[in-house]
Amino acid sequence: MKNLKKSDIKVIRNSIINFLSKYGMYCDDIDIQKQVNLFIREMENGLKGNKSSLEMFPTFIEYQNTLLKKQPVVVLDAGGTNLRSALVIFDKDKKPEIKNFKTVPMPGLKHEVSKDEFFKAIAASIKDIIGLSDKIGFVFSYPVKMFPDKDGMLVRFTKEIKAREVEGQFIGKNLIDTINKYGFSGKRVIILNDTVASLLAGISAFPERQYDSFAGLILGTGMNASYIEKNSEIRKSDISNLNPDGYQIINIEAGNYGKGQRGEIDLKFNSKTLEPGMGTYEKMFSGAYLGGLAGEVIKFALEDGIFSKSFSEAFDNAFTFKSKDIDDYLYFPPRGSNMLKLLDTVDDTDRIRLYYIFDNLIERAAMLVSVVLASAVIKSNRGIDPCHPVCITAEGSSFYKMKNFQSRVYRHMQRIFGERGFYYYEINKVENAVLCGAAVAGLVG
Numbered sequence: 001m002k003n004l005k006k007s008d009i010k011v012i013r014n015s016i017i018n019f020l021s022k023y024g025m026y027c028d029d030i031d032i033q034k035q036v037n038l039f040i041r042e043m044e045n046g047l048k049g050n051k052s053s054l055e056m057f058p059t060f061i062e063y064q065n066t067l068l069k070k071q072p073v074v075v076l077d078a079g080g081t082n083l084r085s086a087l088v089i090f091d092k093d094k095k096p097e098i099k100n101f102k103t104v105p106m107p108g109l110k111h112e113v114s115k116d117e118f119f120k121a122i123a124a125s126i127k128d129i130i131g132l133s134d135k136i137g138f139v140f141s142y143p144v145k146m147f148p149d150k151d152g153m154l155v156r157f158t159k160e161i162k163a164r165e166v167e168g169q170f171i172g173k174n175l176i177d178t179i180n181k182y183g184f185s186g187k188r189v190i191i192l193n194d195t196v197a198s199l200l201a202g203i204s205a206f207p208e209r210q211y212d213s214f215a216g217l218i219l220g221t222g223m224n225a226s227y228i229e230k231n232s233e234i235r236k237s238d239i240s241n242l243n244p245d246g247y248q249i250i251n252i253e254a255g256n257y258g259k260g261q262r263g264e265i266d267l268k269f270n271s272k273t274l275e276p277g278m279g280t281y282e283k284m285f286s287g288a289y290l291g292g293l294a295g296e297v298i299k300f301a302l303e304d305g306i307f308s309k310s311f312s313e314a315f316d317n318a319f320t321f322k323s324k325d326i327d328d329y330l331y332f333p334p335r336g337s338n339m340l341k342l343l344d345t346v347d348d349t350d351r352i353r354l355y356y357i358f359d360n361l362i363e364r365a366a367m368l369v370s371v372v373l374a375s376a377v378i379k380s381n382r383g384i385d386p387c388h389p390v391c392i393t394a395e396g397s398s399f400y401k402m403k404n405f406q407s408r409v410y411r412h413m414q415r416i417f418g419e420r421g422f423y424y425y426e427i428n429k430v431e432n433a434v435l436c437g438a439a440v441a442g443l444v445g
Contacts, residue, residue, distance in 0.1 A: 004348065005372035012349060012403070016356040019306055024263025025297065027364035030369060031261065036416055038259045039375040043252065047229070049236035053258030057251040058239060059146050061198055061441060063203075063214075064227045072133040073442035074126055077194065077434050078140050080161070080221030080288055082106055084283045085125045087132055091122040091303060096436045100129045108163035115165035119178040130184050137442030139434050140171050141194040141222070143253050150445050152191035158222060158255070190445035193251045194218045194395070195226035196435025200249075202393035204440050211391040211411030211426075213382035216437075219369060220396030223363070225254045225284040227376040254372045255282030271297040285365035287398040291321035297357055307350050314345040323398065326358045330403040359403075369399075373409070374416040377423050389424035391411050 007130050031210075038163050039054075046056030070090060077084040086101040107121035123130075130136075138377060142161070144152035150171035157163060166174075172189035179187055193198075199216030215227040229250045241247075260281045269292060270276050282423040283289045298321075302312050319342070328334040332355065334343070335386035343351060377383055383390035399405060406427065417423045430436065 004352075008349075009352065012352050013356055015306065016353055016360070019301060019304060019358055020297075020357070023300060024261070025265050025360070025364070027360050027367055028259075028385070030364065030367055032367055032412065032416060034420060035259075035261060035368075035371045036375050036378070037258060037436060039371055039423045040379055041427060042257060042259060042376060043306055043379050045427065046252075047233050047235060047240070053256055054254040055143060055251070055256070057143075057144065057146055057193075057250055057253060058234055058236070059192060059226075060150055060251045061192065061196065061200075061249045061445065062147050063247040063249065071135065071443065073439040074129055074133050075124065075435050075438035075442065076122065076136065076138045077197075077438060078106060078122070078142075079194065080106070080141065080158075081109060082123055083122065085127045085430060085434070086435055087131070088435055090204075090375075090439070090443075094204060096432065096439060098206075098435060099430060100233070108157070108161040108166075112162040112164070115163070115169060115174070118163045119174050119244070120167050121276045122175060129180060130179060130182070131189070131366075133442075134186050135442040135445075136175075136187055136189045137438030137440070137445070138172065138175065138189050138191050139194050139197045139438045140191055141218070141224070143256070144147040144171065144191060144193065144251075146191065146251070150190045150192075150441075156275075156278065159273070160274050163345045188445070190243050190441045192438065193226065194434050194442045196249050196251055197434045197441065198393040199226050199228075199355045200397045200437035201395075201433035202315065204436060205393075205430045205433075206391060206428070210388050212385060212388040213380050214389045215373065215376045215380070215390060215392045217369070217392060217394045217427075218372060218396045219286065219394070219399040221286065221288040222279065222374075223255045223286040223369070223374050223396075225252050225376055226250060227252070227380050228382075229380065252372070252376065252421045255286065257281035258373075260284060260368065262380050265296050265300055266293070268300075269293045272296075285361070285368055288394070290323040290361060290365070290398070291325060294326055294358060294361055295319065295321040297361070298354075301353075301357065308347060308351060311346040311350040314342060314347040326361065327401050327403065329354065330362065332356055333398045362405065363408060365398075366405055367412050368402060370409050370412035370416060371427070373425075374413050374423075377417075377425055378420065383423045383425050386422075386424045388440065389426050393430050393433055394423055394427050395430070402428070424445075
């Protein structure tokens with residue numbers, strides 16, 4: 001290792017900052033308060049049914065800290081990569097017991113599938129437990145328009161899932177129709193989003209606490225958030241007969257926020273994804289995209305001569321970074337074989353440059369997530385009393401594995417709230433949050 005001085009490190013750091021700023025990618029160039037204002041405005045427009053990049057889907061799941069019945073619920077979780085299933089039952093102490101847990105690949109992940117193939121794959125995943133309960137809580141982590149019967153119509157697939165025939169279809173009805181073909185009848189399916197499930201898991205996990213409200217965050221393959229809104233704020237023309245004094249959970253579809261402060265490299269990377277116009281916000285930092293974005297940043301840096309000649313020669317343009325590579329690298333020395341092979345041929349100045357590039361992407365990710373969470377808390381108009389904060393249940397591998405991510409998020413949220421009058425909140429982790437939330441929905445739905 002070279003005997004680098006503090007002044008040498010500072011020169012390297014400043015060169016990376018200048019490079020990132022040149023392309024609009026430096027985290028400290030983001031106007032975080034402006035972003036919160038824009039995000040809340042998009043939330044308000046979405047709730048009114050006006051033009052907005054935020055769908056703001058009502059779930060018709062009302063806020064209630066209900067008693068959990070000791071009844072089994074079949075639960076499904078269709079995520080970006082895997083389809084999980086289980087049987088969940090809450091004991092007398094409201095503790096969930098998860099049985100018959102199974103994971104299979106998400107249909108449509110590797111190649112295009114038809115509508116029939118899609119729902120047959122889902123039904124097949126629960127064929128061994130479907131006879132044990134008539135209640136099914138189905139977490140469907142894609143943009144879905146909900147209806148009062150708590151079925152949902154798929155608006156579109158994200159996360160690179162390929163099953164276009166399913167778009168525009170009712171998920172619950174099609175699953176029930178498929179299950180009926182297997183000889184099972186009388187089933188009820190409640191459709192909800194993974195962030196809604198996380199929120200519900202928070203309600204069920206902390207019955208002894210007096211939270212003022214609840215929110216849910218998912219940051220894994222993709223990103224989304226949910227919160228509790230007063231019905232009188234929901235003014236979509238196609239929704240009526242809501243009790244104006246009631247409250248319900250709103251699925252923000254935050255990953256599609258279209259007014260994020262994107263840089264030139266964001267735009268270049270986005271143009272190479274399967275659907276460039278969709279999910280533009282989550283493509284800036286979520287697990288499915290962060291590795292690819294990091295690779296794009298490095299390619300720009302190579303073109304600008306940021307790295308040494310030896311690094312430039314060793315770097316293969318076909319090299320594909322994964323989000324895990326970034327996590328491994330920041331907990332230096334990297335454990336992943338991909339990074340080790342690349343680093344064998346470079347010097348310590350390049351290692352430091354790479355660290356600063358990756359660290360900036362994580363810091364920026366924390367800022368962008370903070371915008372979403374702070375906006376949800378502010379829009380709910382809850383958490384004013386420090387004794388009754390808002391409970392945010394956070395779920396997803398990216399939230400918990402990215403280096404110092406939670407402390408970064410806290411820091412940026414305090415910065416946001418510090419200029420707006422204080423709001424109080426707690427970010428909590430609930431074990432098996434999505435599965436437990438699905439079970440709660442199945443019981444109360």
